[in-house]
Amino acid sequence: MVKKFDSGRVEALMDALPFIQKFRGQTFVIKYGGSAMEDDHLIERLLRDVVFLESVGINPVLIHGGGKAITQRMLEAGQTPRFVNGLRVTDEHAIAIVEEVLDQVIRPRIVATINEFGGSAEGFSGRDVFVAKKVAPQADGKNVVDVGLVGEVVSIRLEEIKEGNRARGWSQSFRQSPNQKMG
Numbered sequence: 001m002v003k004k005f006d007s008g009r010v011e012a013l014m015d016a017l018p019f020i021q022k023f024r025g026q027t028f029v030i031k032y033g034g035s036a037m038e039d040d041h042l043i044e045r046l047l048r049d050v051v052f053l054e055s056v057g058i059n060p061v062l063i064h065g066g067g068k069a070i071t072q073r074m075l076e077a078g079q080t081p082r083f084v085n086g087l088r089v090t091d092e093h094a095i096a097i098v099e100e101v102l103d104q105v106i107r108p109r110i111v112a113t114i115n116e117f118g119g120s121a122e123g124f125s126g127r128d129v130f131v132a133k134k135v136a137p138q139a140d141g142k143n144v145v146d147v148g149l150v151g152e153v154v155s156i157r158l159e160e161i162k163e164g165n166r167a168r169g170w171s172q173s174f175r176q177s178p179n180q181k182m183g
Helices: 007-023 040-055 067-076 092-116 158-168
Strands: 026-032 059-064 130-134 138-140 143-145 151-156
Touching (some): 026 040, 040 092, 067 092
Antiparallel strands (some): 130 151
């Protein structure tokens, strides 16, 4: 039986070949969040692309958000989410919900889906890999608001990620911009 191939896909792969060869063994950090996390079709396409990258020898590291799911969980817990300049005002109660949603709902779902698609995913908590500094108080009209437990990532602890990569047999090559501090 002769199998017919979609010539458009074949052409796209041929066009991608020089890039696949150039970046084989490299680690790509992919930031994933916002409305892309709300559309099941976009989620599936992104995660299939992540598995594709892995299958051609590129080491994807996916960093995800969880904004709308966190907001929904806060509302269910009787809390009113507040944002200042796009930043969630986060106290001890809110951070517990953030960690619960990210660690117990979103990350396990992403890991399971990648593995279901044939990839090899392992989840890490942001607490374990990100080093952050507290965000400065934010202007909100005439007021200045302390947004609480909100941080800006200043470096990444790569050892846990590298260890996960070594366990999969991936090479260890991280690229960074000149302004990026990675530890």
